[in-house]
Amino acid sequence: MKLSFWEINSWFSGVDYTIVGSGIVGLHTALRLRERFPESKILVLEKGPMPQGASTKNAGFACFGSLSEIIDDLKNHSEEEVIALIQKRRNGLQLLRKRLGDAIDFKPHGGYEIFPEEDTNGLEECLRRMPFVNEVLRPLFRNDVFSKETDRFGFKGTHEYLIFNPYEGQIDTGSMMQALIKEVAANNIQILNCQTVTAYHEKADGVEVALGDFSFTTKKLLFATNGFASAITDGAVKPARAQVLITEPIPNLDIRGTFHIDRGYYYFRNYGDRILFGGARNLDFEGETTTEFAETALIQNRLEQLLREMILPGTNVAIAHRWSGIMGMGSHKNPIVEQLSSHVYCGVRLGGMGIAIGSLIGQELADLV
Structure with a gap:
């Protein structure tokens, strides 16, 4: 579909900063850039209809390990x-709570x-x-x-x-992202969904960004794509799929808190009177090193087994919903926040700690500019 003059002129002309990815990192990057450059034109591009990856698909753990x-x-x-690392995670959680408060x-x-x-x-x-x-x-x-x-x-x-x-502690991931999106809109920052960056070409005075058969120019390009950043980091970031399920309401559920099993490879929490349970990628590291959103019988069956035999023995449990998210891992747990070239930057590899450090990494990424 060809864009009109109005669309090109309103959204894609005179762009100062373009951020790829509208998750926790991307939106905090945008807000920090607005603080630093109040008059700039800031554009956020998101390949999905809403934030993809892990920002809206995680378990809502406010933890540091x-x-x-x-x-x-x-x-x-x-x-x-x-x-x-722990200090960064703690500071990031404090920044997130300070920015969004009760939301x-x-x-x-x-x-x-x-x-x-x-x-x-x-x-x-x-x-x-x-x-x-x-x-x-x-x-x-x-x-x-x-x-x-x-x-x-x-x-x-x-x-x-x-x-x-x-x-x-625990948070409501959906409420968090909705609050972030509202704050971004209130700061005159445009998010365009269903926009996939297919290529980019650096020029002397900026970057030409291709969205399929259409391209535009931005002064700076910042990637906040975490688990989808393998190509721009020469493989330093590996995708890691995390599968999750949530139960139907459970009468008289007396579990409150966040829970870890096996060095964090399994994790569960209550969400009201439901149990949200995820993990088990250590059963199939190779198969879960993927950017495909899907659930597998191997992992879902193991989650259900532990749910019924260990967590809620003797309780009739019905599964309400299942999903997966894509995290960004690597050989080291330190995030990658760096300038890739004259006008291109990235803040990626959050190591499964996006809620804890996403706000801080976004701020650090914006401060590189």
């Missing part, structure tokens, strides 16, 4: 790097880590290293972060002890 995840990270990163429906129920009976070694390692991790994190939180608690939820096939983190 379970104890076993942090211990795992300490085996592959320096202590300084791990502290910096994200933050509930500080705390977070728990569960250990299946067969994971005695995992529990013992966490209990053994918990004092050290608490000591490492004390300068950030001014208190112990992790503590041992007795399971009061009636989980089956698990150890009697849980690891509790009072600083973790």
